[in-house]
Amino acid sequence: MSLDAAADRVISLDELAKHNKDGDLWIAVDGHVLDCTKFAKLHPGGKQALLDVAGKDATMEFYALHRSEVIEKYLPRLKIGVLSEARKPPPSKVDASGLPLAPPYCSIPAFQPGWKSPYYNETHHELRRGVRDFIDKELRPIAIQMDTDGIEPKSDLVKKCGDAGILAARLGPGPHLKGRKIPGDVAWDKFDYFHELVLSEEFCRLGCPGFGDGLAGGLTIGLPPVAMFASEAVKRAIIPPVLNGDKRICLAISDAYAGSDAAGITAVATRTPCGGFFEVTGTKKWITGGCGADYFCTAVRTGPKPGAGGVSLLLIERTEGVTTKAMSTRYGKAAGTAFVTFDKARVPVGNLLGEENKGFKCIMFNFNHERWVMCCTMVGYCRVLLEESMRWSTLRKAFGKPLLAQPVIRERLAAMTAETEACHAWVETLTYQMCNMDPRKQHQLLGGPIALCKARCSRAMASVANNAAQVFGGRAITKTGMGSVVERVSNYVKFGAILGGSEEILDDLAMRQAAKEMAIHARL
Template structure:
């Protein structure tokens, strides 16, 4: 993530000898990256204590190495610290210059290969690259600060932001390719008719760079998984009522499948809808658990049992008898994760999505895309942590040398970077197949591939998180400061290993699909 840009101010031109004269309590200057800071009044307010600033290697001296061994560069860009900057060292220039907002990182392996100078890709075209460049700038300038604020205070994402994303066509683009994009004005002037899964991959991977996992799910995660059943199987009445308001950010929807009794075992659900004798409505009773965006959803795409087998009902919050309670998980409450209860909810018969009795097919049709989106996210999140590790191991010194001078640290970096590169390559290959297969072919040939990819990519995340904490040490367990993104990743990476099907279930699914395709004459 690029840091906010440093504002220019008039600075004195000073020598190092000038700075060296100011090394006492009440008169304290230091040098950080060729800039001079007057800490005379700030010293007693220093969060790390006053005495540390009067160390003979800091007071009146160049404290660059010490500073970057303890603090993020963004600290210097905060207004309070900008006001402490009074001068610059004559004949010297700052070496630590933050990337411009929206720019690509120059750190090796910080970007997927297709975004790295001197490398090529057969998959990404001009429209993909244009979308990536413009959307990264949008994320950095319009979403990042909101994400960090909401991640910290636990409040739902700003409605104004979601509606702005709706106006720009971003919400619609997050639903993947389809007729809903044709003729619609989309972000970065991408044509709806040319929009493919690589465009969606770009959007998904740019969003997760924010390092705010709870906010990422809160940012219409429920829409991405809850709206497709309405779009693909809903009646025209339901489509007219729901699709545009949700895509515009005026209404919110979630997917309500998981229960306390039924997670990966979808068919074990107990929520039941009893159809009335005259067939005009259903009476819905039961509960759902771990429902993303459930706390602020207007619509609940709800799987349930019926006398016909299984059905998917679109339940409106204002039907009455719908109650949501906050579930506090290991990530922020900004995701709106809810325990949902349905108490004699009267659901009109025309709010059945598709047909009564076809609920399981509708639920299963949604899983491939959901799992693929999660692969996009967890693989890119892991890469972002690798970038943090490369930076940290270069600037942090231990035993008088940078961390990256230790062979054991380099071996850890080699292992996790290799896994991230392999995961991205597999993801892009699967995405290419998706772009060239019909929906039916995807279900037939890619369900196993996507399942194995998700199962493996979350194992990659596990290795990245584990090694990252070991390399960052105590900072990797601290919610603020140098290791805050590592701490957040280590605390939340496991979500993708559970949501949308656990690692073990999906690994088994992948192999079971392969076994069904085994030729009878295949013998050793």
């Protein structure tokens, strides 16, 4: 029976109750009547789970075990009618963007009905609606399975993101947006870092960190140095195909032996006798998006000086002498995390980003944006975890009442909310400065605060993830079912704490920068 025909057939509770045994088994969920007679023997939870609710409205039992996407998956095959006594759902509520209203504290405060903000205007709502629509239509139907299976997003999917303007928007504001489509039809010269923040939150709503990073994580951190420091010829050759989704790029800074010590780079680039090329030998590790990358924005040692003084930044194309090997990480292989080997790879001197032996400044300049993106991402995932916990605490019953009625659960939700809102407020403050401060001033003044904020956001996410796991219990450590989003997102916690500079390194960086200013005039 087609869904249209099933929608026209009305079935009463009395009729439903007659189909309550093995060989003749109907159930109702959310007003949909499903014929599970043949499906019973295929049910992952076993036939008995369906027999226990045969002939009944099993809505509460269903949502105690399954997420809403499960019913959406099986409706086309199993629906035979609608329940006449089904309770009508309450009218849908929308937020300031006209999108379905999230529970309190589960989206950016400015988008909650009645809230005001100096940071957002109608263009931010337009972008949010456009990105939400694209993600729900093009990414959500496949993201969870690809993330679970560890499948890196294919080229055609990256191309779709390029055509929709998603990739260009993820690079942030700038002239690269001119003439390009932007989700929500936002004018390129109106696009600011708050638009990018909104975009990050929408991607977090997928609840698939590995998939999200595999789709555009490499571009977000790998293309900005090219846009900022490459020659005009290199920019023209590289930026358009990457933003179109025809090519992919990643950032390759970390050596296996250096980690957070970016000045301890060991990969070496030496000039060839003709002087027109660098020959690169060395390895890079934990490179997000490296498996599918066509270009590697790479930190190499070009000078005799130890430490930062001999480091340069090179754009290396995947060619002879460049190989990648997939790395299995906590959040799976969908991110395309790679171990990269350069074996006498030849790179044109024109691919130098910035000046030779002065690449460390370029790396540090890029770190501000990279770390800010991670702040946005971690706060976004905090909201995802909070929303999952809020919804589950109203649905799940224990000791005869919903979890939300338990004071200990409300205390955990309160702690999650406070962590999330505090970090988001700090991120918005920094975002405002980025929108209104000269880029070179940003490098001077925002390096320490962004580093400190990134460390704080990663600690907040760890706390929020821990509380979410306690709210969900055993479901939070199960890859499928009601706690699957919490399980997937929690796997990102340590990525936020380590990538882009570990918490300890960033705390120290922020205080060392503060000490330089304080030492001049500090008095008691």
